[in-house]
Amino acid sequence: xxxxxxxxxxxxxxxxxxxxxxxxxxxxxxxxxxxxxxxxxxxxxxxxxxxxxxxxxxxxxxxxxxxxxxxxxxxxxxxxxxxxxxxxxxxxxxxxxxxxxxxxxxxxxxxxxxxxxxxxxxxxxxxxxxxxxxxxxxxxxxxxxxxxxxxxxxxxxxxxxxxxxxxxxxxxxxxxxxxxxxxxxxxxxxxxxxxxxxxxxxxxxxxxxxxxxxxxxxxxxxxxxxxxxxxxxxxxxxxxxxxxxxxxxxxxxxxxxxxxxxxxxxx
Amino acid sequence: xxxxxxxxxxxxxxxxxxxxxxxxxxxxxxxxxxxxxxxxxxxxxxxxxxxxxxxxxxxxxxxxxxxxxxxxxxxxxxxxxxxxxxxxxxxxxxxxxxxxxxxxxxxxxxxxxxxxxxxxxxxxxxxxxxxxxxxxxxxxxxxxxxxxxxxxxxxxxxxxxxxxxxxxxxxxxxxxxxxxxxxxxxxxxxxxxxxxxxxxxxxxxxxxxxxxxxxxxxxxxxxxxxxxxxxxxxxxxxxxxxxxxxxxxxxxxxxxxxxxxxxxxxxxxxxxxxxxxxxxxxxxxxxxxxxxxxxxxxxxxxxxxxxxxxxxxxxxxxxxxxxxxxxxxxxxxxxxxxxxxxxxxxxxxxxxxxxxxxxxxxxxxxxxxxxxxxxxxxxxxxxxxxxxxxxxxxxxxxxxxxxxxxxxxxxxxxxxxxxxxx
Numbered sequence: 001x002x003x004x005x006x007x008x009x010x011x012x013x014x015x016x017x018x019x020x021x022x023x024x025x026x027x028x029x030x031x032x033x034x035x036x037x038x039x040x041x042x043x044x045x046x047x048x049x050x051x052x053x054x055x056x057x058x059x060x061x062x063x064x065x066x067x068x069x070x071x072x073x074x075x076x077x078x079x080x081x082x083x084x085x086x087x088x089x090x091x092x093x094x095x096x097x098x099x100x101x102x103x104x105x106x107x108x109x110x111x112x113x114x115x116x117x118x119x120x121x122x123x124x125x126x127x128x129x130x131x132x133x134x135x136x137x138x139x140x141x142x143x144x145x146x147x148x149x150x151x152x153x154x155x156x157x158x159x160x161x162x163x164x165x166x167x168x169x170x171x172x173x174x175x176x177x178x179x180x181x182x183x184x185x186x187x188x189x190x191x192x193x194x195x196x197x198x199x200x201x202x203x204x205x206x207x208x209x210x211x212x213x214x215x216x217x218x219x220x221x222x223x224x225x226x227x228x229x230x231x232x233x234x235x236x237x238x239x240x241x242x243x244x245x246x247x248x249x250x251x252x253x254x255x256x257x258x259x260x261x262x263x264x265x266x267x
Numbered sequence: 268x269x270x271x272x273x274x275x276x277x278x279x280x281x282x283x284x285x286x287x288x289x290x291x292x293x294x295x296x297x298x299x300x301x302x303x304x305x306x307x308x309x310x311x312x313x314x315x316x317x318x319x320x321x322x323x324x325x326x327x328x329x330x331x332x333x334x335x336x337x338x339x340x341x342x343x344x345x346x347x348x349x350x351x352x353x354x355x356x357x358x359x360x361x362x363x364x365x366x367x368x369x370x371x372x373x374x375x376x377x378x379x380x381x382x383x384x385x386x387x388x389x390x391x392x393x394x395x396x397x398x399x400x401x402x403x404x405x406x407x408x409x410x411x412x413x414x415x416x417x418x419x420x421x422x423x424x425x426x427x428x429x430x431x432x433x434x435x436x437x438x439x440x441x442x443x444x445x446x447x448x449x450x451x452x453x454x455x456x457x458x459x460x461x462x463x464x465x466x467x468x469x470x471x472x473x474x475x476x477x478x479x480x481x482x483x484x485x486x487x488x489x490x491x492x493x494x495x496x497x498x499x500x501x502x503x504x505x506x507x508x509x510x511x512x513x514x515x516x517x518x519x520x521x522x523x524x525x526x527x528x529x530x531x532x533x534x535x536x537x538x539x540x541x542x543x544x545x546x547x548x549x550x551x552x553x554x555x556x557x558x559x560x561x562x563x564x565x566x567x568x569x570x571x572x573x574x575x576x577x578x579x580x581x582x583x584x585x586x587x588x589x590x591x592x593x594x595x596x597x598x599x600x601x602x603x604x605x606x607x608x609x610x611x612x613x614x615x616x617x618x619x620x621x622x623x624x625x626x627x628x629x630x631x632x633x634x635x636x637x638x639x640x641x642x643x644x645x646x647x648x649x650x651x652x653x654x655x656x657x658x659x660x661x662x663x664x665x666x667x668x669x670x671x672x673x674x675x676x677x678x679x680x681x682x683x684x685x686x687x688x689x
Contacts, residue, residue: 021501021502021504023502023504026504108502109501109502110501110502110504111501111502112500112501113500113501113507114500114501114502114505115467115477115478115479115480115500116463116467116479117467117470117471117476117477117479120467120468120470120471121471123471124471124472129435129547129548130468131548132464133459146551148554149432151459151553152459152460152565153561153565153566153567154556154560154561154562154565154566155553155554155556155567156553156554156556157432157550157551157552157553157554158551158552158553158554159432159548159549159550159551160548160549160551161547161548161549162547165547170459201476201509204509205507205508205509206507206508206509207500207505207506207507207508208505208506208508209504209505209506210499210503210504210505210506211506213482213520216520219523221526221527241644241656241657241658241659241660241661241662242660242661242662243651243656243659243662243664244661244662244663244664245651245664246664247663247664247665249665249666249669249670249672249673250673250677252647252663252665252670252673253663253670253671253673253674253676253677254677255661255663256624256645256647256661256663256670256674257674257677257678257681259622259643259645259660259661260568260589260622263372263621263622263642263643264372264373265567265568265590265591265621265622266589266590266678267555267590
């Protein structure tokens with residue numbers, strides 16, 4: 001089914017998955033970016049994919065994690081942690097022990113602090129290179145992966161990185177497949193205890209549901225009332241532009257071309 | 268010739284005598300324009316009420332009593348706004364606030380300016396012990412107004428190692444800056460353009476827990492750094508209030524940009540050259556993306572067509588050749604020339620392009636709303652009085668078909684010359 005191109009046999013991939021939160025209803029679910037990471041790992045030919053989760057275990061989180069199993073996995077490794085714990089030491093130890101070639105994570109968590117720091121801290125701790133916002137893995141050859149990084153404005157950049165490496169995916173990665181109910185029920189969660197370190201700072205902070213940010217007001221800094229009135233009454237963005245009248249089409253086109261070159265939008 | 272001003276009593280007399288046939292030209296020659304007030308021969312102030320005011324945009328005479336219009340008529344060049352702002356020099360800063368702007372497209376973006384405004388708030392909080400804002404900039408740039416954005420010191424690193432996508436080399440440079448000056452705060456934009464990534468890397472390397480997604484800052488004497496911040500957490504669904512740490516990644520509109528002062532933006536250099544690091548990530552360059560596949564809302568360069576376009580084949584060809592994403596006004600969509608998902612404006616897509624070329628679009632208010640955030644707007648239109656021309660940074664009045672044809676020819680020529688040279 002998948003192209004058996006120049007993939008190293010047995011590429012060992014670990015996907016770090018988390019429990020997500022639906023933005024509208026607030027219910028737990030598989031996290032969107034992590035699910036995209038799983039989808040990316042599934043699309044790698046000849047790869048052995050493992051799922052790893054560290055966190056609190058209860059009924060609702062189990063249901064959310066089974067969503068990942070429904071993407072075609074029989075088991076998911078689960079490092080049990082108390083509520084509000086820092087999962088970094090547990091994950092770092094688990095990754096050190098299994099030493100995969102490639103670790104895929106989402107950009108940031110959908111619950112908790114959600115600072116997006118975990119992959120960077122893991123990379124720093126393990127001493128591995130990190131590539132952020134991945135769109136696709138093009139090939140893996142001789143321990144070097146060629147990756148496609150997503151840039152803003154739909155642009156892509158090609159990178160090559162020496163494995164082992166940590167990569168993060170964001171919304172530019174391929175959309176995840178639907179989770180199938182049967183495999184999700186049949187799969188097992190292999191729970192184990194990892195090292196626990198409490199996050200004391202997090203407990204001290206005030207956390208509340210996000211309130212809408214105030215809209216920025218257009219503040220007119222003028223010394224006289226007349227200037228303020230003029231600013232309030234003036235049509236926005238009037239004037240200031242260069243207008244070329246009575247020019248030949250070629251001259252007009254040259255002026256446009258100069259501007260396009262200055263702005264560096266022509267390939 | 269001596270520099271003493273020479274008076275010509277005869278010309279002055281003509282200037283006073285508004286019935287004199289040469290009155291107008293003499294006024295112009297004396298640099299007074301059409302003066303409405305002048306001192307008479309006996310010391311009386313003489314006024315010409317017909318000369319008061321000016322003709323407004325609709326052909327109606329407007330009288331402006333504030334006096335500024337009179338001054339403008341006098342023909343004196345007014346000083347530009349930038350020069351009138353007070354220049355602030357901080358020779359001996361008590362501490363440093365380091366900012367690493369994104370510099371997307373080689374210029375300070377709106378996000379960068381907001382961040383510099385935040386840095387100024389941190390630096391200027393205590394007038395007795397004022398801090399200086401240091402901006403660290405990588406690669407070549409086109410920005411000329413660093414001082415107006417509130418930068419006191421500028422560290423510009425332009426070596427080949429840190430240009431392009433080089434997070435490891437840039438991180439090395441920031442760590443060197445940290446060792447050299449130990450700034451009290453590090454501020455980075457929490458953006459996808461590299462700032463968010465570099466800030467997190469820096470925090471991981473310096474082993475500091477940063478605050479991400481900051482959007483508000485308040486002074487608080489009880490906090491360790493003297494500031495309390497509010498940050499977005501959990502995919503934007505939580506507000507976290509916490510003391511401001513040393514490294515902070517701030518969202519856009521976190522503070523007002525600097526507007527009232529100028530700063531020196533003095534060049535700064537690292538004490539040692541950058542260490543040569545073996546990069547494990549290699550940049551193989553940008554991949555060309557089919558512009559038609561890029562979503563209109565995030566396209567960088569849009570060629571948009573309106574009612575004035577007659578040659579649709581030529582338009583599509585030009586868009587393909589220029590590598591622009593195609594857009595359209597509502598009329599072009601309603602008439603069936605373009606697909607509905609290509610419509611730009613309040614009723615279609617709000618675009619964020621850096622360069623927007625409007626071909627044959629007169630600029631309905633809904634359309635102008637949709638292109639509000641575009642940096643550079645180019646208009647090609649037959650009607651010199653339309654609203655799009657007023658909005659445009661460059662407007663070419665003429666037949667759009669011919670101008671697009673000429674543009675295509677020029678681009679093809681340039682490419683062929685390049686190919687021949689290579």
